[in-house]
Amino acid sequence: MTYSHSNIIRYRAYGFRxxxxRLYPALVREPARALVDTIFNRNRELCLVDHLLxxxxxxxxxxxxxQDLAGKIHLFCIFFRNSTLLDTNxxxxxxxxxxxxxxxxxxxxAAAKNNVDGVVHLCSNDDILIDFAVRSLVERMTRGLRLCIPVYPVFCM
Structure with missing residues (x-):
């Protein structure tokens, strides 16, 4: 897709990083680390995840x-595609x-200070927490239970 000069000027105000x-692809047996591009301006940060899913x-x-065993709460944003037309994971x-x-x-x-509008790099011990969150989320969604939005689900280890 080509971008006109006006699009380049319009997006100059935004920053990229x-x-x-952690990616759980459908056709492999191990999760992988991936880099997600984000675009941000002064008050919002958006993940560009379409090319990874x-x-x-x-x-x-x-x-x-x-919530881990020490009582600390960790925030994660989980993106997913779930359709009968996609491959089984x-x-x-x-x-x-x-x-x-x-x-x-x-x-x-997700960033701790503004949990809706920002994301940060994963820490070394986040893999265990993310595995637990994904396992709990999939279990809840495949049982037919709805996720209450904006009350975000809390999964305790």
Missing amino acids: AVSA SGKSKVHHVLVRV NLIEAMVPGRTWTGDILAVR
Whole structure:
């Protein structure tokens, strides 16, 4: 896709950066680290995740809070595509036995100060927390339970 000169000028006010994320692709057996491009201006930061998630269906997202054993709350933004037209995710089937998930899942750490409008790099111990959050989210969604928005789900370890 080509950009005209006016588009370049219009987007000059925005900044770009990449943050690390955890990707659960449909056709592999291990999650992977991926870099997610973000675009931000003074008051918002948006993740550009369309190129990382396979398929043409709509990208959904949910903000999840995970409370660890020490009582600290961690915020994660989980992006996913779930449609019957997408490939079955073998990784999620291995993580959550008896549950079928179609499509990819991507998790990013949300910023603690402004939990809706920013994301930060993953820490070294976030993999365990994200695995727990994804497992709990998939279990809840495949049972047919709705996620209450704007009351974000809290999963305690």
